[in-house]
Amino acid sequence: MERNDASSDGIRRRDRSRERTPRDGTHTRRAALAASATALLTAVAGCTTAMDFIGDRLLEQVNVFNETDRRVAGSIAVGDPAGETVLDETFDLAPSESENDNEGSASGDDEQSVAVYDDVWGDAGSYEVTVELTDTEIDGRSRASETVTISDPDEQLLGVALGSEEVGEPIGFRVGESLSDLA
Template sequence: MWPTNHVSRRRVLSASGVAAATALAGCASILNQVADQFLEDVNVLNDTDSEVSGTVLVTTDEKTVLDREFTLSGADDTDSGDNGNIRPYADIWDSAGSYTAEIRLDDLVDGESTGSATVTIDDPDEEMLLVGLGLQDADEPIVFRVGTTFTDVVEET
């Protein structure tokens, strides 16, 4: 014998929506936990299909805190060897304040080979800078984003 309790279509859709939202929120949380294991103060991310090389420079009024060359694989390159498509740099923020970040590329990314921004770091222990090259959701080919989690810096806010 079948139960006589009736579950309406509206209730099923509502429950499905809540379950989907919970799952997505959980995915973002898991993604941030995983990303937190390898992201550092400054992270250069190549989201293009091609290998990209260049230099990243971060300065304060007083000194240069980062000046490094890099080579990053394309985002879809499965045979990237040691390069990968993201390069993290640790122990950059000396203190809260303004920093100037600059990137110089050996080749063009969507018509651009340089970019710079002044970023404010309020919490040096928690905040990170992402220098994104060819990010899919960005209006510009080179973007600078500050946040406390991976999803903060990869998603347009």
């Protein structure tokens, strides 16, 4: 829940002390509900405008989606065109669909099936992305690497899909400018 504070000039400002940091990969309960709405919109053909509207508010530069029916943990590393590591994080993602989706999670946690990371892209160029799963495999694979080309760092996103039937790989990589480009 956001808290608004009145400043001395009478303008209400948001208290950002409880917001997530750009690289922590976590969301609030509101984001979880929006992610569920995104999944619902994805299922409805012809609604890419609505899907992209919601995606624009949730996604960051690098996004890892767990599309399996089980918890998946692992790490993601991104090297920039100069060979410097610009992202090296772990994730622990809830299943994409669970018995508790309509009721929230059983424990009341804000479990997420998506991890997002911002402030990754610097200049345009080729970025080396490596994903390693911890203590699990998806269709026999626990590791994947891909070189992705980012031509517009201000607009382009990377989606890493874990177990998506649409991608055709157990761990798939897609670059685009919106959620519908990543689906």
